[in-house]
Amino acid sequence: MTARQPDDPTPPQGWAAMDRAFTPAPGTPMERPVPDGPTLPHVATPRHLQALPSGLPSSAPRTGAFGQPIGRHRPTALMRLVEVARVLTGGLMVLALVVVVAPLVLRAAGPGLGVVVGHVAGAVVALAATGIAASRRTPVWAATLAAAAVPVTVLVVLYLNWWA
Numbered sequence: 001m002t003a004r005q006p007d008d009p010t011p012p013q014g015w016a017a018m019d020r021a022f023t024p025a026p027g028t029p030m031e032r033p034v035p036d037g038p039t040l041p042h043v044a045t046p047r048h049l050q051a052l053p054s055g056l057p058s059s060a061p062r063t064g065a066f067g068q069p070i071g072r073h074r075p076t077a078l079m080r081l082v083e084v085a086r087v088l089t090g091g092l093m094v095l096a097l098v099v100v101v102a103p104l105v106l107r108a109a110g111p112g113l114g115v116v117v118g119h120v121a122g123a124v125v126a127l128a129a130t131g132i133a134a135s136r137r138t139p140v141w142a143a144t145l146a147a148a149a150v151p152v153t154v155l156v157v158l159y160l161n162w163w164a
Contacts (some may be wrong), residue, residue, distance in 0.1 A: 078144055082133045085150035089126040092154050096123040115161050122157035126150045 096119035103110035110116065132138055133147035 085147040
């Protein structure tokens with residue numbers, strides 16, 4: 001009796017097709033490819049990650065893992081300030097949500113329209129400033145100002161609606 005081929009009318013596509021096309025039959029001797037040119041793989045570098053030839057234009061940006069550019073990094077202090085701004089923005093957004101939803105859930109009188117509008121407006125301003133600060137296209141000075149504006153916004157909202 002002979003082995004039957006599967007009755008699959010559609011040919012494989014994508015990675016499955018490439019696996020079938022480049023997988024040798026069992027028992028077939030494999031030849032090792034000889035690198036052409038001066039670029040030899042590093043001992044720890046697998047063959048499929050060999051270095052690119054040096055014929056690339058010099059204006060091409062160098063990228064590392066996940067396509068992140070190499071060389072022009074943001075200052076670490078700014079990155080920390082943006083992280084703090086993100087946390088404060090999240091807290092202010094949760095506070096605004098509590099101010100809006102708590103009277104509905106508790107079925108009690110709310111804090112008033114001015115307080116609700118103040119919290120929501122403060123959360124929107126902090127969210128916009130955090131978005132500007134976190135963007136890689138924003139210049140460093142503008143990102144620093146936007147990230148520094150978030151704690152000021154939080155303090156203004158807290159002072160006007162809770163401490164005054």
